[in-house]
Amino acid sequence: MEAPHPQLSDAPSPAVPGETVRLTVNSPEQMRELGRSLAKLLRPGDLVMLNGELGAGKTTLTRGLGEGLDVRGAVTSPTFVIARVHPALGDGPPLVHVDAYRLGGGLDEMEDLDLDVSLPDSVIVVEWGEGKVEELSDDRLHVVIHRATGDTDDDVRQVRLTGIGERWRTADLAALAA
Ligand SMILES: Nc1ncnc2c1ncn2[C@@H]1O[C@H](COP(=O)(O)OP(=O)(O)O)[C@@H](O)[C@H]1O
Numbered sequence: 001m002e003a004p005h006p007q008l009s010d011a012p013s014p015a016v017p018g019e020t021v022r023l024t025v026n027s028p029e030q031m032r033e034l035g036r037s038l039a040k041l042l043r044p045g046d047l048v049m050l051n052g053e054l055g056a057g058k059t060t061l062t063r064g065l066g067e068g069l070d071v072r073g074a075v076t077s078p079t080f081v082i083a084r085v086h087p088a089l090g091d092g093p094p095l096v097h098v099d100a101y102r103l104g105g106g107l108d109e110m111e112d113l114d115l116d117v118s119l120p121d122s123v124i125v126v127e128w129g130e131g132k133v134e135e136l137s138d139d140r141l142h143v144v145i146h147r148a149t150g151d152t153d154d155d156v157r158q159v160r161l162t163g164i165g166e167r168w169r170t171a172d173l174a175a176l177a178a
């Protein structure tokens with residue numbers, strides 16, 4: 001006999017991973033383009049967590065996000081600061097770019113930074129935030145970037161985007177693959 005169809009619930013399930021989209025990105029310029037496309041899906045209050053080894057392309061992707069969001073200041077590696085605020089030039093949200101590698105203490109430290117910006121009104125992009133900033137939001141977009149080969153000269157990257165929580169349940173991440 002056929003198993004009963006699983007019951008679908010409309011109740012919010014914040015921590016449940018949603019749709020995963022996988023992309024191949026062939027150059028730094030394409031990575032920026034992906035950032036510009038992703039920016040169109042982002043709203044104030046969104047948290048984007050970027051993971052991937054040094055030189056994977058997290059900051060390059062964020063540069064494209066900054067361009068897409070039309071924010072002030074070039075996005076650079078925030079290695080010497082923990083977080084940098086890029087104010088919006090237009091009507092969109094500001095971009096807060098965080099390097100969690102230097103954020104030893106996690107969220108408390110993030111709040112102590114006293115950023116002159118309202119986080120719920122901003123798009124927050126965190127490099128290497130796993131285990132540190134999840135508490136900022138039940139809804140998160142996880143982006144993992146891998147070199148397709150171990151070769152550091154190789155420009156091909158595999159990108160995996162997973163929306164977590166209600167916010168991303170209906171977001172059209174698949175549009176990024178088009
Ligand atoms: N497909 C690609 N996507 C992103 N960066 C790439 C790609 N191919 C080569 N690169 C290079 O890799 C480096 C990525 O650096 P960066 O974005 O600062 O990485 P991370 O922030 O992950 O440490 C840059 O020098 C960039 O030009």
Ligand SMILES: [Mg+2]
Nearest residue numbers: 058059077127
């Ligand atoms: Mg970086």
